[in-house]
Amino acid sequence: MSDEMAGDTVPEITPTFRFQWEEAQQCHVILYPEGMVKLSPSAGEILKRCDGEKTIESIIRDLKTQFPDANLDADVYKFLEVAHENGWIRAK
């Protein structure tokens, strides 16, 4: 479990967690045994891209094309650290 969230890391949703859009709540959520975390829109945008194929660098590049005004490198790394700490994502 020493995998760091670095630029060339390929993150994916950990199979024991589920990430999905909730229509009734209009947000993305993380689901796990008997629990749920509601995600902010930006957190949802980041996790949507953690598909086990893209590196973190390419995720950031992708986000920048969609949100050109945002300076988001630090925020993405910070959120992915938190997500990793919580076990929601892992390095593939």
Place this chain on the structure above:
Amino acid sequence: MKTVGSELNNQPKPLWLLAELTYKCPLQCPYCSNPVDFAKAKNELSTEDWLRVMREARAMGATQLGFSGGEPLVRRDLEELIREARRLGFYTNLITSGVGMDEERIKGFKEAGLDHIQVSFQASSEELNNFIAGTDAFKHKLEMARLVKKYGYPMVLCFVLHRQNQEQVRDILELAITLNADYVELATTQYYGWAMVNRDQLLPSREQLEQAEAIAHEYQKKMKGKMKIYYVVPDYYETRPKACMNGWGAVFLTITPDGTALPCHAAGQLPGMTFPNVRDHSIDWIWNDSPDFNKFRGFDWMKEPCRSCPERFKDFGGCRCQAYMLTGDAANTDPVCDLSPRHQVVLDAIAAAKEAAQRPVAVVKPLVFRNPQNSKRRIAEKQAGVAGTLY
């Protein structure tokens, strides 16, 4: 930005749907939260009823679905229900004793889309586990726990703690580590249903609790990032009540085997309520419009000291069932709160249990096991006016 979604977000939603599929159970745990008069229940919901309940609840935003009981494995249509639940987008939890499960079924559930299996244990030792369960289940449970992991499920092990196993907490956590549990729930007995009948024999001492809590915290630190340990605080020893169900009709919806809809699994005992049945009403009407689901919603129903208490937004006045069971009025402050004028009843219960613990084994009232015979006996006694309160 104002959207339809954000408007909906202001209303309470039944995010947690607990489907009590059956009261049948091969175990006889004397702390079972099922109603003591469960033997009265007839006419289990059909597969079609459950499918409709799931669809309607999901459309209202329900996300977590627990298949519980009794023992849900008894239902032959469990695979079908899981498959539809998953298709609807629920996160599906199977809450089971493991008795009635085998590798074939575990595999089938996975294939149907089951997300998680929670296996209950009664103790860390075979002897005590089988005594409390009222059946020789321990070895089978170990085997089932290994298979749950083998098939890649996240696994929760649930241990209900009480005076008889409270001192095993270290062994319990070591067992959970051996079995590679992802989560361990150390659930201190809550005194509803059968547990209330057996309270004098189950309520641990303060010393036992403090010891168990210290060990739980030690392992929480030690296992950080590997195994999550939930320690459910025993409310009888608290000075403030638990935020029961996060408030009445706020997130929780229980459907009992016969289709009665409840704001929590113990609420069926409350007097003066009729509680709607899913055979007669839509989930939408039950949740949003039925008088029973609105009865203790919000804060207007509260009496003093809750009514003017700044903490009411945090604990919602505690538990309505506990207020009823211990004070006779469900609208009273939960007497666990030391601001309640009736707080003494909780202290008396602790004293009575302490006294019972000191009595020689021969004169202690035996545990009343949860089975149809004992349930029928209690129902008959109540009808004959023999028993005091039927909890």
